[in-house]
Amino acid sequence: MIIVFALFLLTLLVITALAIVQTTNLFVAVMLTSIFSLLMASNFFILDAADVALTEAAVGAGITTVIFLAALMLTTEHEKPHLSRRKLNTVVITILASLIIYATFDKPRLGDPDAPVHQHLAPWYLEKTPEYMDFPNVVTAILGSFRGYDTLGEVFVVFAACIGVLFILGVKPPEGSTYNPYRSGLKHHLIPQVVGRLLIPFLVLFGLYVQFHGEYSPGGGFQAGALIASAIILYALLEGEAAALRAVPRSVLLGLVIGGATLYGGVGVVCILMGGNFLEYTVLLDNPVAAQQTGIILIEAGVGMAVCGALLSIFHAFAARPMRV
């Protein structure tokens, strides 16, 4: 039965992708992209990838749409319909498509248990996680400890994006672009404000739940950071930029990003100082399992702080930028 549902979602996915390409109104395209992400998230859920579904929904649908809309606000909303060198593109596309389709015929069928992927590393992880880390979520275990170095790289990608956006948009906008920081926000709309004010605390609470409950259920630093960031962005949309910046000033955000990144790196360096390899949590405490858990909780906190700070400072860099009227 689940198969029919999966078929339905995948075809819907393709239809949305084609629709995105066709529309010339960028606003519609962005909305369709967020629908595309949600469909992708549900697909991931059907394929048993709960963590990835949550991330895709929070980061893919949530934050990407916000950033796209902020960018559209600062530029134009309409695309000039124009197709450049059609023939060349179609030729390149057909060649690549045929290349990939050619490769799909020998791939193991979806879900067949004796595919090489399931023989080598996966069983070791599934067997060793309860033994070394003694908590259910294997994905967080791999993310935090077995392949912790990747996640460190990941945090620094987010950090690079954050300082990149601040660096690029650090330039003074062209003169003649007016912006009234207090104009934005739905001040005179009572209902959204009331509902918003009611929702935001629960959102933050849910974000923190995801952050610290990552070992037991799908969750972790990335998803938590995105959720908390979306809560504060909702606050910014409702109360206006100035209120949001007063609530969470830019210096705090930068502190969050730098603190998160340094916390993660610091944990690794402490492991070296205590005699283990980089990011080897077993040396942190005498009991290896407790050490692994504390290590993972610490770095997940670092990741959460970094992602939340980065996404928020990116949002503020776009939202608080005076527009060219």
Next chain:
Amino acid sequence: MIETVVDILSWFLLCTGGIFVLIGGIGTLRLPDFYTRLHAASLTETMATILILVGMILQAGLTLATIKLLTIMAFLLLTAPTASYALANAALQSGNSPNAQQRDDQT
């Protein structure tokens, strides 16, 4: 005995919820004006959600899942009308007036 009654009841609720979603979908497509379409869309969000969620609660019985379903229902019932309100308000501000004669030229 009780299970069969609960099953039939939840099955019945789920079906009506499904039908309501179908009606909402058709309404969004067929109705001429933005506001009427918005009206149909908000139908699915409120009525159909309640029916489907209650149906599922009956299925789940008194477990952790029921509490989660209840929180989802509370969350949806809170945000869905607000979203429709915001949509309608934005449409009004961007000059899409809902008065009568606009409907005629569209048919």
Next chain:
Amino acid sequence: MDLTPHLPALQVIVPMLSAPLIVLLKPRGLAWAGATAVALLSFAVALNMAIAISDGAHYRYDMGGWAAPYGIELSVGAFSSLILLIVTGAAATALLAGRASIDSQIEPDRQPMFYAAWLLALAGLAGIAVSADAFNIFVFMEISSLASYVLIAGGPNRRALPAVFKYLVMGTIGATFYLIGVGLVYMMTGTLNLADMEARVGAVDDINPILVAAGFITIGLALKAAVFPLHVWLPNAYTHSPHMVTVFLAACATKVAIYVLIRFDFFVFQSNFDWHGSHFSSFLMPLGLLGILVASAVAMFEGHIKRLLAMSSVAQIGYIILGASFVTQDGLTASAAHLFNHALAKGGLFLAIAALACHYDDLRLDRLAGAARSMPWTSAALAICGFSLVGVPGTAGFISKWLLIDAALDQGPFAWLLVLIILASSLMALAYVWRIVETLYKKPAVVQPSSAGEAPLELLLITWLIALANIGFGLFPQFPLNLASAAAELLMGHAL
């Protein structure tokens, strides 16, 4: 607390973890000082490892204490230590020399972030060179790309922005192609560790996905390495970025992508499928040759001096690819040596141009006429590095030219065609280097320099240091040559 076993990890952590701290150093000049200190420290680490490796050591490091295929493993051999030397050396020299030039191009309040992005780029490139895990290479490739987009976007005039946008789009497509390739190989072998992958690829029976994976990885990395047909992003990106960024990126950014391409192809694919060697060379050799000829020809008629040198970079990358595509011990030694020598020559050239830019705002060649009279030392250094680029004997370029032709000679029937093309392009290189030198020295001055006098002292000193290094490594190339031949042995011997 002996740190030597941790060197591979330190090589990446030192620049990476200090990047966030540099952002906090707001007061003037402190950010530059911090960044330069960190760059020099990482150069010291790289040098330490290179010396240990040149007499036989081989660093292997398990991240997080987990054994190889399960955790992420770092391994530094001869080839990676050569690349590390180039990357950290280029970063350190560019930072040491670049203070005045960066001050003039980036506003003071944005500088801490600029230097943090610089360190991230350095950490990313070092991370790629050090890592032995396919997906880990992708993550660090992303870090270095993002950081270099930020660096290039710092360019003063507005044309830097469309250039960096094109680079971003093409770079991301390249990285995603690489990701698809790694995914396909992972799908068929179940592992991400390179050594483990090499062991298991042979056992795979239906090899179609592996071939397609090899195709994707080669195209993706060729895009990142600006190999000939996919190089369109490079000229604009290098021309409009700040001068010091061009020095840093021109010396090492594309070379790391070539390093990954060669390492991936020789270890994972060629060790298991011996006919893949001919696939690799039959695909890349024509690209290399075409790249050499077309890029040199375009460079000969280019007006803007930085774009001219950027096109010459594309030609020199063609040389490196050509050397690798011989799939012989000598060929690989030649291409590894050229990696090093080209970094020296091109780094020196762009440093000299940065020095010129201190007094000449417009860098079009005819505007720079007669620059040698007002800036004799800079022009002399530029001439030396130019001759090293051409391969005049006594300079580093000559060594790699010699090795390349020597390797090309035993390429069987069409050896002569190869030698002919290599010589034709070095003559074209002679033409465009001579065009620069002659305009600087002989032509009467068209535009008066905005401010008189020579370049700032530390920039001039470093430029001359690099120029003398060009000659030094031209006469006594033992150190990089040992690393290059050890690397070639490693690659052909298929030991990771």
Next chain:
Amino acid sequence: MNLLELLGYFNYWVFAIVLMVGLYTVIAKINLVKKLIGLSIFQSAVFLMYITMDKVEGGTAPIILKGMEGNVFSNPLPQVLILTAIVVGVSTLALGLAIVVRIYESYGTIEEDEILDAD
């Protein structure tokens, strides 16, 4: 080719099609924001490919609760890789949009041909 067989390959074909749609958008469209949208679709397709790898028939999400050691789990490794890749995609997107905003401010347009004419 029964139903399960079909679905087995259907995922990969959807991956191929969405990948090509993304690539086409990036290459053919000249609006910079549309290019970025195409880029994010292109990357999402790759995520789909990785995640189709991890599904084991009859397996559930790799969360080994106390009482469930016995049954079959899906492969957790691709999920970890894709978690990283999603955030990489978003970071590149954010940087791309910042550059597009700056381009709009200095050129007044985000159509590639108008930008090229301006220089």
Next chain:
Amino acid sequence: MSADNAIVLALCVPLATAAGIQVAGRISDNLREAVTLVGAVTLAWVVWGMLPALFAGERPAVMLGELLPGVALAFEVEPLGMLFAALASGLWIINSVYSIGYMRANQERKQTRFYTCFALALAATMGIAFSGNLITLFLCYEILTLSTYPLVSHKGDEHTVRSARVYLGILLCTSIGLFLPAIIWTYHVAGTGDFTLGGILEGHIDGADIGLLLALFVFGVGKAAVMPVHRWLPSAMVAPTPVSALLHAVAVVKAGVFSIAKIIVYVFGVDFLFAAPSANWLVFIAAFTILAASLVALRQQNIKRLLAYSTVAQLSYVVMAAAVLKPLAEIGAAIHMVAHAFGKITLFFAAGAIYTAAKKTEIHQLRGIGKRMPWTMAAFTIGALSMIGVPPTAGFVSKWYILAGAFQADNLVAIFTIIASTVLNAMYFLPIIFMAWFAKEPSGSKDHGEAPLLVVLALCLTATLTLGFFFFNGPVIELEAQLFQGATQ
């Protein structure tokens, strides 16, 4: 002072002189000239000091460093190199004396740069003379090209820069384009590039490849000005006369021809080439160059261009003599290098003197100049006779040996070319001599005396050398004979 460190000294003295000139140039002109002369004399003393060791049959050698595995910077003195070095260092002294007089008279600017580059060129020439293997030869060859470029583009006006670009373009293109691949091919095939008597290519290479490799070498060494690559020589005439003297007689062309001779003797080996059928095209090319250059020289009006084309012809004499591949002819080639050097340097000095004194450059202006400048024209006549090969001058000795070698190899082409070119030489030199001595001076021409003393002194010195070499060529021939122990007198 052992011969080994004499080589190193021979390389360092000109470099030290160059540095000294740079320093002295800032202080005063006289000091700079003094440094040049002292440098030239010490170099000559060091180089000539090595002669006794050479006569005793020693081969002093020194190895500087290993460039690549199997490729090292090494120097080794052998008779051919010794002759060339002695010639170059000797003529440097005379050329310095001449250029001091010439530069003073014409108030040329940037003289410090002139003398420094001169000294650098000499250092490179010493390097070429003493090079022990192909890579050292190539390295010094390139340095010679680069150091002579500022000399050729001395004037700095548009015309000079363009012709200097032609000069550098051809030389660098041929060296990188043809000479370098030839060297790499030799190293690749023979495993080593060291100069060993009897050649290193024995058995490593055969058939058409020998001809191809020889062609790469001959046309790669652009300085030997064999026909298709000779274009740079006439265009280098824009340089002041002392530089042309340097180019033609002392260093540049001599280096080219010397390299070819050395490659033929030490890389291919005389008998190896003689046996190879695919290598006998060299004589034809050289013969063609001699005849064509002499014919072109006939039509020249400008003195220096005439001398340039005559040099192209004379150089191909040496190449042809080397290509006859007989011991006697090889000796003839070496001697012709010396004879041509003396003769041509005298002619150039004379042309320079005429230009300094009377600012005349065209041949038709020389009518009756003999009366006004007797010493200069006497030297000019001796030089011209030496070019033709009339007995009392050095030219006769070398042509004698080349003819003997040709007869020994009964190479009809060589014999015919020598005779025809002697006639052609006579046809373009004798009219100038007659016009200068016996023609009547056109009325109203500016009256001018002899050239400055220093210039005339240098002139006469080289003229006597040309005559002297006819009588005292014993030691030179004996030195060269060492190359071919079995060669008859």
